[in-house]
Amino acid sequence: MKVLATGTTGQVVTCLTEIAVRLGDVELITIGRPEFDLINPVPLREAIVAASPDVVVSAAAYTAVDRAEDEPARARAVNVAGAACVAEAAARLGVPLIHLSTDYVFSGDDPGPRKENDQTRPRTLYGASKLDGEKAVASITPRHVILRTSWVYSPFGTNFVRTILRLAKSREILSVVSDQHGNPTSALDLAAAILEIARSRKGDAFGVYHLAGTGGTNWSDFARHILAVSHLNGGPFATIRGIASADYPTRARRPQDSRLCTDKFEGIFGWCLPPWQDSTKLVVRRLLDPDLRLQSVARRPAAGGE
Numbered sequence: 001m002k003v004l005a006t007g008t009t010g011q012v013v014t015c016l017t018e019i020a021v022r023l024g025d026v027e028l029i030t031i032g033r034p035e036f037d038l039i040n041p042v043p044l045r046e047a048i049v050a051a052s053p054d055v056v057v058s059a060a061a062y063t064a065v066d067r068a069e070d071e072p073a074r075a076r077a078v079n080v081a082g083a084a085c086v087a088e089a090a091a092r093l094g095v096p097l098i099h100l101s102t103d104y105v106f107s108g109d110d111p112g113p114r115k116e117n118d119q120t121r122p123r124t125l126y127g128a129s130k131l132d133g134e135k136a137v138a139s140i141t142p143r144h145v146i147l148r149t150s151w152v153y154s155p156f157g158t159n160f161v162r163t164i165l166r167l168a169k170s171r172e173i174l175s176v177v178s179d180q181h182g183n184p185t186s187a188l189d190l191a192a193a194i195l196e197i198a199r200s201r202k203g204d205a206f207g208v209y210h211l212a213g214t215g216g217t218n219w220s221d222f223a224r225h226i227l228a229v230s231h232l233n234g235g236p237f238a239t240i241r242g243i244a245s246a247d248y249p250t251r252a253r254r255p256q257d258s259r260l261c262t263d264k265f266e267g268i269f270g271w272c273l274p275p276w277q278d279s280t281k282l283v284v285r286r287l288l289d290p291d292l293r294l295q296s297v298a299r300r301p302a303a304g305g306e
């Protein structure tokens with residue numbers, strides 16, 4: 001089957017390319033900058049229609065959480081108008097759209113995990129733009145699977161795992177916030193899930209779903225796990241000092257607890273993503289030894305798990 005994904009160098013799109021090669025029966029087309037920019041999405045929409053895929057994956061987005069506070073118009077243009085144009089292409093083709101969204105649509109003021117219908121109230125401009133993007137997508141095509149995921153990391157691009165490993169090379173102690181809770185998600189797992197959904201052709205599965213790594217944590221414990229694995233494998237190490245968000249001022253105020261409940265996804269699809277610790281280990285080991293091509297698509301069965 002032919003799957004088209006937006007973006008060229010993003011974490012998820014890069015992992016989609018890797019997993020598609022591994023699967024063998026998916027032709028993955030990626031489309032994005034510099035030829036096609038979501039800021040000017042009509043040519044992108046027309047190119048998607050011309051490519052005539054069986055499924056469209058909307059993986060490109062404005063993801064710079066702090067910068068979005070200073071350029072809201074650009075963030076909204078990409079995440080709302082751009083996402084809408086991608087949805088229009090899928091609607092014109094009459095094919096399913098898998099659209100990625102975020103835990104940052106929630107304020108996180110109350111304890112999680114959060115279900116799909118829980119009240120959304122983004123704290124950040126990034127989160128608000130992604131929420132409006134979801135609404136636009138849903139209004140344009142009923143054949144949408146909106147996947148809200150969180151804390152995405154991978155061997156590629158910009159992410160927390162790579163940042164922590166880089167900082168640990170030059171510092172003995174790192175201060176990391178311990179009062180923000182969420183679910184780290186490997187983009188390799190997510191890409192495998194997206195292609196599994198694309199191939200499953202479940203006719204009644206459209207809607208909004210939460211899909212993230214199994215198990216919750218906070219950023220400082222996530223960092224501790226990253227560096228423990230790194231240390232065991234001869235990589236950089238630093239001591240993590242847990243701090244309060246108030247002691248790590250950022251332009252955007254992140255949710256306090258944006259853990260996602262994945263029961264709905266598990267109920268419909270019958271599986272979920274691996275425990276975040278296992279997937280983090282695979283990605284850290286791959287980053288330390290780029291020749292490693294570790295198995296990263298293992299899944300837990302839905303029943304009988306923890």
Ligand SMILES: NC(=O)C1=CN([C@@H]2O[C@H](COP(=O)(O)OP(=O)(O)OC[C@H]3O[C@@H](n4cnc5c(N)ncnc54)[C@H](OP(=O)(O)O)[C@@H]3O)[C@@H](O)[C@H]2O)C=CC1
Pocket residue numbers: 006007008009010011012013032033034036037038039058059060061062063078100101102103130148149150151152153157158
């Ligand atoms: N990263 C995370 O922690 C999380 C991400 N998500 C969502 O998952 C999706 C994938 O995220 P991820 O892979 O991590 O993103 P990345 O930040 O790794 O990559 C962003 C992608 O979007 C593309 N992009 C950004 N602006 C434009 C533009 N103006 N025109 C065309 N393409 C553009 C980039 O293009 P280029 O290749 O040219 O740079 C890149 O391919 C996004 O929808 C994001 O909101 C959800 C939860 C967590």
Ligand SMILES: Cc1cn([C@H]2C[C@H](O)[C@@H](COP(=O)(O)OP(=O)(O)O[C@H]3O[C@@H](C)C(=O)[C@@H](O)[C@H]3O)O2)c(=O)[nH]c1=O
Pocket residue numbers: 063064065102103104149150151152159160163164167174175176177180219248250254
């Ligand atoms: C690097 C670092 C970060 N932090 C904090 C800042 C922040 O609260 C938290 C995570 O920082 P980041 O900037 O990596 O995370 P952030 O950009 O907020 O990550 C988010 O990205 C968007 C795209 C999403 O959709 C979200 O799911 C989420 O993954 O850790 C420290 O406390 N110490 C540090 O040394």
Ligand SMILES: [Mg+2]
Pocket residue numbers: 063064065
């Ligand atoms: Mg960031």
